[in-house]
Amino acid sequence: MSTARNELIVVTGASTGIGAATAKELAHRGFHVLAGVRREVDADALRGPGIEPCILDITAESDIVAIADRVADDPRHRPLRALVNNAGIAINAPVETLPMAQWRRQFDVNLFGQIAITQALLPALLNSAGTIVNVSSVGGKVVMPTYGAYAGSKFALEAVSDALRREVGALGVKVVVVEPGAVKTEIAERGIATSQELMNDMPADQLARYSEVLDAVMAQARSFNETGVSAEAAAMVIARAVTASRPRTRYTIGRDAAILLRVSRFLTDRGLDRVVRLNLKRFAAGGNQPLGVGGRA
Ligand SMILES: NC(=O)c1ccc[n+]([C@@H]2O[C@H](COP(=O)([O-])OP(=O)(O)OC[C@H]3O[C@@H](n4cnc5c(N)ncnc54)[C@H](OP(=O)(O)O)[C@@H]3O)[C@@H](O)[C@H]2O)c1
Structure with a gap:
């Protein structure tokens, strides 16, 4: 471990994936990481030099208050260098079929939770001239069918x-x-399980309309665990954003994101429909199905 920096960093969603790797990378760089997890078992697995797990469900007001108090009352008066808003879930289903409670849950975790913790920690970040890193997605710029909520x-x-x-x-x-x-993280399999459950509850007419595209999206999500970059590689990018004195406003992670985001800037909506559709077609049963999404090819 490098020299202790006497600074705190809060990382949300640190039980697995990008959050766990980021907590470890930042601890390795000498920060004291308050690592948000939702279960004691995850806290026990994560605890180590420079990593202090904190029970933090970002949709629970009491947990938000507790982490703000933990930062404000740090026994060694260490400043808050950064907040990494990483926690997230993926709920994928067609707009027509996704129950409103699931729409709300998706936004509660991926948006309102991030805002709540940002509000709670802003006083400390203003004091320290700190950094907020919001983990979005290539899906924050380009949308696949069934990804409406996410x-x-x-x-x-x-x-x-x-x-x-x-x-x-x-x-x-x-x-x-x-x-x-x-x-490569847990999110793909977790998202697939959610999509599968949602499909099980769909009436026959909706299944007839959307099962083909859902199957293709799930096959594509599965492929991410082969083609994706490692969580450790993602953590290096986040650590760079945290430690830069003048960070860029945006960082992409992975070549796929860099290429798609660059290409999408030059395409019309119809052009992007076609790219998305052709890409998904590779994952449809038989690999060459018409896929009733995104307009005409
Ligand atoms: N992996 C990718 O391909 C990818 C691509 C683009 C963007 N992202 C984004 O990267 C971030 C991290 O995802 P990941 O890929 O590392 O997925 P992951 O392994 O599934 O990790 C998600 C983390 O979020 C936590 N979480 C879920 N609901 C929460 C809540 N209400 N409060 C606090 N924590 C909560 C999970 O905790 P539990 O274990 O307790 O559920 C887990 O620690 C997400 O924002 C995701 O959208 C990932």
Whole structure:
């Protein structure tokens, strides 16, 4: 471990994936990481030099208050160097079929939870001229069919990040958006399980309309665990954003994200429909199905 920096960093969603890797990378760089987890068993697995697990469900007001108190009452009066808003879930289903309670849950975790913890920790970040890193997604810029809720929450997180950056930049707080493409973590299998459950509850007419595209999206999600970059590689990008004195406003993670985001800037909506559709077609049963999504090919 490098020399202790006597600074705190809060990382949300640190039980697995990008959050766990980020907590470890930042601890390795000498920060004291308050690592948000939801279960004691995850806390026990994560605890180590420079990592202090904290029970933190970002949708629970009492947990938000507790982490703000933990930061404010740090026994060694260490400043809060950064907040990494990483916690997230993926709920994928067609707009028509996704129950409203699931829409709300998606936004509660991926957007309102991030806002709540940002509000709670902003006083400390203003004091320390700290950095907020919001983990968005390539889905915060380009939307696949069935990703309406997930991408909607990430588009909104991108917008809120832009507003916040323009509000607190002059006050010394840096706001950074990180946009990963495919990263090998738990999120793909968790998302597939959720999609599968939602499919089980769909009436026959909806299944007839959407099962083909859902199957293709799930096959594509499965492939992310082969083609994606490692959580450790993602953590290195986040650590760079945290430690830069003048970070960029946005960082992509992975070549897939960099290429897609660059290409999408030059395409019309119809052009992007076609790219998305052709890409998904590779994952449809038989590999060459018409896939009734995204307009005509
Ligand atoms: N992996 C990718 O390909 C990819 C691509 C683009 C963007 N991202 C984004 O990267 C971030 C991290 O995802 P990941 O890939 O590392 O997935 P992951 O392994 O599934 O990790 C998600 C983390 O979020 C936590 N979480 C879920 N609901 C929470 C809540 N209400 N309060 C606090 N924590 C909560 C989970 O905790 P539990 O274990 O307790 O559920 C877990 O620690 C997410 O924002 C995701 O949208 C990932």
